[in-house]
Amino acid sequence: MxxxxxxxxxxxxxxxxxxxxxxxxxxxxxxxxxxxxxxxxxxxxxxxxxxxxxxxxxxxxxxxxxxxxxxxxxxxxxxxxxxxxxxxxxxxxxxxxxxxxxxxxxxxxxxxxxxxxxxxxxxxxxxxxxxxxxxxxxxxxxxxxxxxxxxxxxxxxxxxxxxxxxxxxxxxxxxxxxxxxxxxxxxxxxxxxxxxxxxxxxxxxxxxxxxxxxxxxxxxxxxxxxxxxxxxxxxxxxxxxxxxxxxxxxxxxxxxxxxxxxxxxxxxxxxxxxxxxxxxxxxxxxxxxxxxxxxxxxxxxxxxxxxSLLCLIRNGIPELPEQKKERFLREYGLNPYEAGLLTGEKALADYYEEVVGFGVDSREAAHWILDELPRIRKDAENGEIPVKSHYLADLIQKIGEGRISRNTGKDVLMEMAVTRKTPGEIIREKGLSQISGPAELQKIIRDVLSRNADAVQDYKKGSAKAIGFLMGQVMKASRGKANPNLARSLLEELLS
Ligand SMILES: [Zn+2]
Known part of the structure; x- marks a missing residue:
């Protein structure tokens, strides 16, 4: 007590x-x-x-x-x-x-x-x-x-x-x-x-x-x-x-x-x-x-x-974290939280600027570096960044062009950290290219529709859920490789 x-x-x-x-x-x-x-x-x-x-x-x-x-x-x-x-x-x-x-x-x-x-x-x-x-x-x-x-x-x-x-x-x-x-x-x-x-x-x-x-x-x-x-x-x-x-x-x-x-x-x-x-x-x-x-x-x-020596030392001081953060806010359209995380570590800030330097959208680059990179970086030796900046830039561009889906991109990033191969090599070797050809997609969608007659009926009765379910089946049948936007419009077309 x-x-x-x-x-x-x-x-x-x-x-x-x-x-x-x-x-x-x-x-x-x-x-x-x-x-x-x-x-x-x-x-x-x-x-x-x-x-x-x-x-x-x-x-x-x-x-x-x-x-x-x-x-x-x-x-x-x-x-x-x-x-x-x-x-x-x-x-x-x-x-x-x-x-x-x-x-x-x-x-x-x-x-x-x-x-x-x-x-x-x-x-x-x-x-x-x-x-x-x-x-x-x-x-x-x-x-x-x-x-x-x-x-x-x-x-x-x-x-x-x-x-x-x-x-x-x-x-x-x-x-x-x-x-x-x-x-x-x-x-x-x-x-x-x-x-x-x-x-x-x-x-x-x-x-x-x-x-x-x-x-x-x-x-x-x-x-x-x-x-x-x-x-x-x-x-x-x-x-x-x-x-x-x-x-x-x-x-x-x-x-x-x-x-x-x-x-x-x-x-x-x-x-x-x-x-x-x-x-x-x-x-x-x-x-x-x-x-x-x-x-x-x-x-x-x-x-x-x-x-004069003191002057020399003073002039040799580079951009400091706080100044870099202000500049990132101004130049890259980031929010203070993102800019703070990126500039908190010099190596990460430099890496970010390299990726953006390859012409990648600055907000996309921040997303991949802050949300996806830490997962693969935590196992790296001495906290080094295990993917070269131009490989990450290349990956982000391929996702932007619809060559692979965002989810596939995460797997490719993981694979790059382990094998040090380029995203192009990994996509080719593993056959990960997104299916963006309408003919191939239509075939997959027809298959899905014939196997899910109930869901098709539900859709026709006005169920909003049914289309989500059918989209899920299409993605599954394509093993995640269907280009989602194209698949959705083709699905809607075939259903009507
Ligand atoms: Zn000594």
Whole structure:
């Protein structure tokens, strides 16, 4: 009984609480070499293949800053409306852990490269007046740092293996203000951010390869209060779905804790997400910044960005998702929902424009890409689009010309993804061409009419249903290949 009371109390009291969320996102930069040495950043190399005395932290080595990493980080900053500091500096963050060969991480502390930006996200439903709800999420800073190595724990063996290929790979850490109020907002922010980093080619954002990682901070407070509650950090969440589930579960845990033990019973700690059990688990109490003993790295001079370089970076920023969406609305006659989906992912937006570029109707192209393509794409490796753009354009054109039916087109699309053949080849090999010759169709229809005398009688008595039934029989007899418009007019002709 007590359990039930507590549960219902928390559920009923949800609206009395506000959830406050801030994010720290680490994105690997798209550089060929590491941030302080010339080792490759290639993913999937043999363990420790991409290492050298610098990234292994051997005595006597000196780091040299990779200029491309600075350019990309500044690019991200400009795209996210930050001010880019003309002077920034690298610091050492000291901690001892085997993934860090130098026992310190080179990062930026009090003089980061970028500060005070924002990203607008759309949340909730469209308002009745057609205006979308925009919510501005502040970005407090973006700084450059090096990644750490990776610990591998082989199952069943009492050893830990170290792979330093990732040590020294350039990262940006993007820190938001605590401006998000629900797990859905956090997910919307991350999607928009990922999209911008992909558009600007700052990072490839492959979450499954760890090139985009997210830590979240979450606290709850009573509705109407302005002081923040005690924040809890959840580390290393690796997919949008996981992030949303972890945030929802943690908010629920904190609300219950608050109700049963008061605000002080929520401890400042770092927790991890247990996907199997669907809840967060305590890892350790939170260490303060002073524990890291930050100090300026004496091996690296301050970074000076001259005005002309900044100008160059600014001019090199391509069309961003929001601008592309506006253009798609203008040029292609799409609705905001379609334009948003297509431009949310750069690869999809580019693909769409290629298909339309072959002269295909823009609304038809959107329909096939948004409604039919996802079914075959979900099985593709790395989310690649498994059908070439000119093959899809060709397929849509063949449907438009009545060569095959829409339904057959769906099968052909599926087949193209598997065999990589052209639509023409598949239609020929499988004999899928629509029957558009009146003589052949008339024969099929006569057959159907003679076998369905009852339905013919019903039709003559004025039953509207009967013609639908007979059409169905014609399509069935032609194995779906009858041109529906022609079949219908021939059927009506023969019936009268
Ligand atoms: Zn190296």
């Amino acid at each position: 007590k359990q039930k009371m507590k549960g219902s109390h928390a559920a009923d009291g949800n609206h009395l609480f506000e959830t406050v969320i801030g994010l720290e996102i680490h994105a690997e930069l798209n550089t060929k070499s590491k941030i302080f040495c010339s080792c490759s950043t290639r993913f999937g190399s043999r363990p420790n293949e991409n290492t050298c005395p610098v990234c292994m932290g051997l005595p006597g080595t000196l780091p040299v800053l990779n200029e491309e990493a600075v350019r990309l980080a500044a690019r991200a900053g400009i795209a996210l409306h930050c001010s880019v500091n003309r002077v920034s500096r690298f610091d050492r963050k000291n901690y001892f852990y085997p993934d860090l060969p130098k026992a310190y991480q080179i990062t930026q502390y009090d003089l980061p490269l970028c500060e005070s930006g924002y990203l607008d996200i759309e949340t909730g439903q469209d308002r009745p007046n057609g205006k979308r709800r925009i919510h501005r999420i502040g970005i407090s800073r973006i700084h450059l740092e090096e990644d750490a190595g990776k610990l591998i724990h082989p199952e069943g063996e009492p050893v830990t293996l170290l792979d330093y290929n990732r040590a020294g790979v350039p990262l940006i850490e993007i820190v938001t203000e605590p401006d998000m109020r629900s797990p859905e907002e956090a997910a919307a922010f991350l999607k928009a951010l990922k999209s911008i980093l992909e558009y600007t080619e700052v990072s490839d954002c492959r979450m499954e390869q760890g090139s985009l990682r997210c830590d979240v901070n979450l606290s709850v407070r009573e509705m109407g209060k302005t002081d923040f509650g005690t924040k809890v950090e959840i580390k290393n969440l690796n997919s949008f779905r996981e992030i949303q589930r972890a945030l929802a579960a943690e908010a629920e845990r904190q609300r219950e804790q608050y109700c049963s033990g008061g605000p002080d019973s929520i401890l400042p700690e770092t927790r991890r997400w247990d996907n199997g059990r669907g809840r967060t688990v305590s890892m350790r109490t939170k260490e303060g910044n002073q524990d890291y003993r930050y100090f300026p790295d004496p091996d690296l001079p301050p970074v000076f960005l001259d005005r």
